[in-house]
Amino acid sequence: MRNDIRINHCWKDFVLNESRESYYELYKNYYAYLCYIGLKKGMGTETVKDTINDVFLYLWEKRKTLGHIQHPHNYILTFFHRSILKKIEQSGKIQGETIENIDEIHRHFTEPSIEENILDKENNKRLSMLVNRHLNYLPRQQREIMYQKFFLGLSYAEIAKANKLSVNTVYNTVYAAMQKLRSSLPARVVASLISACVAFFLIFS
Amino acid sequence: MLHLNDEELLADESFINYCLGHNEADIRKWNKIILDNPADAIRLDELRTIVLLTSQGIQNxxxxxxxxxxxxxxxxxEEEAVATTGSVYKSRSIWWTLMTAAACIVLITGTTIFYRLQKSTAPVASPLSxxxxxxxxxxxxxxxxxxxxxxxxSKLIVDAGFGKLDRKLQLDGEAxxxxxxxxxxxxVVQTSRMDVKVLGTAFNVKxxxxxxxxxxxxxxxxxxxxLKNEHRKVTLSPNEKYLLRADKTPGNIPAEVAPAAHEPASGLLPVRINKEDTAIVEVSWTQDKLVFVDEPFEELVKQLERWYGVKIEIADPLLKKIQLTASFRNEGIDDVLAALSFSKPFNFERKNDVIMIYK
Structure with missing residues (x-):
């Protein structure tokens, strides 16, 4: 529950001190999570993104009146749920897929996993720069697809629905982007690993 | 040996799930595959690193x-909030209240009549942006x-009351x-330097x-x-445009950025026609086409930045003034720059998130 403490701390700083930094910190904490929920409910990519920003814009505008909120996490979540319900009613589509383990998912998106220290390796810093450069130049829609695939971990079918594309198009987009990325990286990515392996074989063979 | 190449693995749903730790079944499946194919272990670990870096990068x-x-x-x-609080009155006398009430009645009757007359255009209640x-x-x-x-x-604000008495919009950008x-x-389209007033027509404002x-x-x-600075009005005929150059006091212009002789000054000009397809250059962006006719490089670069959402810097001041003519549709920024550099030789290179252009 380490994460809860951080969120409550950010919320207090945002509401009491009107700190924009803490406000953005909250946003960073919730963006992926709310995206995931909205997309799972069958909303389109742009609608989800707009709704999240609507919710947060409202929070910023009403920051002076939010002092009484005891459970920011529940407040943000309920508020977002209400907003998407309104949008779903408006569009007349009801596809309430229930999401299991909703808190589990939040932890998944916000708590740094063990994997985050892959950036600590000197070798991976260079690689990460190359990868980011490549991703930065993707057109807008491709970037959205890559985010939904590689960060949110949605299935090709779900991504196709959210972006009104065929599953094939989505797959081909990801394939082409990864092919281009792979070819822009050095042939052997983790050179140190290979030498470690060679050493391993020399010693044990 | 696994019969999937790198790209196939990098786009494989189950493999991505395994890398992201998203699905128990996929995690078990790939752990077993790695055990069964020791020869592929290094390659799979590398690909996993790529997936994780992609995940992190795309999130950022x-x-x-x-x-x-x-x-x-x-x-x-916040800009709008400042604008609306400016008109809030503080003291209220009984007369004021009565007057307001009377005004309201007039307004309600007025709008009812108005509404009956003109059902099609309901006025906008609060500014839309x-x-x-x-x-x-x-x-x-x-x-x-x-x-x-x-x-x-670009930013377009539709005034509150749009469609009531007039139709007012504010624009920063191109539409x-x-x-x-x-x-x-x-x-009426209001911009920082000029207002454009029309009755019924098709036009482009940049x-x-x-x-x-x-x-x-x-x-x-x-x-x-x-024209706001000159306090005068200009009427345009079809296929004409008015170009307005920002005011500069002559003493302030450094020699290198002074407008070159061939750059048109403010005034009426014909719209430009693309020789390839006789389309009007000024509105070709509405058809997803990027067209430049004798455009100075530094102006062209601003358009590219907006179009592609990238940052571009011209390192060489001499290059800024060269004029380029080209048209593109659905090309990536790399291809556009490569094509441009073909007609007027220059080099470009990506440094971090900026594209540098130099001789």
């Missing part, structure tokens, strides 16, 4: 863009049925308007506050421009 980019968008909306809403990010365009239909296409990096004819309600020039191009109908 998505957040950066979304936060920038949120920041723009906050700034805009539309914003486009870099590399984004939006099409919208205004309450009166007029169509607007908003180009990248194409196809206006429904209604002679009783003039359609007025980015950050650009040196603003221009209005008329496709059909007629429009009247009010």
């Amino acid at each position: 980019i998505a957040l950066k863009n979304q936060i920038a968008e949120l920041g723009r909306r906050i700034d805009l809403s 539309y914003i486009t990010k870099f590399a984004e365009k939006k099409s919208l239909v205004l309450p009166d049925g007029s169509k607007v296409i908003l180009n990248a990096g 194409f308007f196809d206006v429904v004819h209604d002679s009783s309600k003039p359609f 007025a980015y506050e950050t650009d040196e020039t603003s221009e209005a191009s008329l496709i059909r109908g007629s429009v009247e421009l009010s």
Whole structure:
């Protein structure tokens, strides 16, 4: 529950001190999570993104009146749920897929996993720069697809629905982007690993 | 040995799930595959690193863009808040209350009659704003049925009361308007340097506050421009445009940025026609085409930045003034720059997130 403490701390700083930094910190904490929920409910990519920003814009505008909120996490979540319900009613589509383990998912998106220290390796810093450069130049829609695939971990079918594309198009987009990325990286990515392996074989063979 | 190549693995749903730790079944499946294929273990570990770096990188980019968008909306809403609090009155006498009440009645009756007369155009109650990010365009239909296409990096505010007595909009950026004819309600686009007033017509306004020039191009109908600094009006005929160069006091212009002799000064000009397909250059962006005719490189670069959402710097001052002619459709930024460098030789290179252009 380490994460809860951080969120409550950010919320207090945002509401009491009107700190924009803490406000953005909250946003960073919730963006992926709310995206995931909205997309799972069958909303389109742009609608989800707009709704999240609507919710947060409202929070910023009403920051002076939010002092009484005891459970920011529940407040943000309920508020977002209400907003998407309104949008779903408006569009007349009801596809309430229930999401299991909703808190589990939040932890998944916000708590740094063990994997985050892959950036600590000197070798991976260079690689990460190359990868980011490549991703930065993707057109807008491709970037959205890559985010939904590689960060949110949605299935090709779900991504196709959210972006009104065929599953094939989505797959081909990801394939082409990864092919281009792979070819822009050095042939052997983790050179140190290979030498470690060679050493391993020399010693044990 | 695994019979999947790197790309196939990097796009494989189950493999990605395993890397992200998203699905128990996939995690078990790939752990077993790695055990069964020791020869592939290194390759799979490398690919997993790539997937994780992609995951992290794309998350950072998505957040950066979304936060920038949120920041723009906050700034805009605060600007509006300042504008509305300015008109709030503080003291209220009984007369004032009575007057307000009377005014309300007049207003209600007025609007009822008005509404019966003109059911089609309901006025907008509070200002609406539309914003486009870099590399984004939006099409919208205004309450009166007029169509607007908003180009990248632009902001359009539809005034409260739009459609009531007149139709007023504020624009920072570029937009194409196809206006429904209604002679009783003039359609006015206000920008920082000029206002464009029309009755019913199709026209393009390009007025980015950050650009040196603003221009209005008329496709059909007629429009009247009010130039704010010169306090005078100009009427445009179809296929004409008015180019307005930002004011500069002559003493302040460093020699290298002084407008070159071949750059047109403010004034009436014909719209430019693309020789390839005889389309009008000023509005080709509405068809997703990027067209330049004798455009100075530094102006062209600003358009590319907005169009592709990238940062470009010209390192060589001499290059800034060279003029280029080209047209593109659905090409990536790399291909565009490569094609341009073919006609006027220059080199370009990506440094971090900036594209540097040099001799």
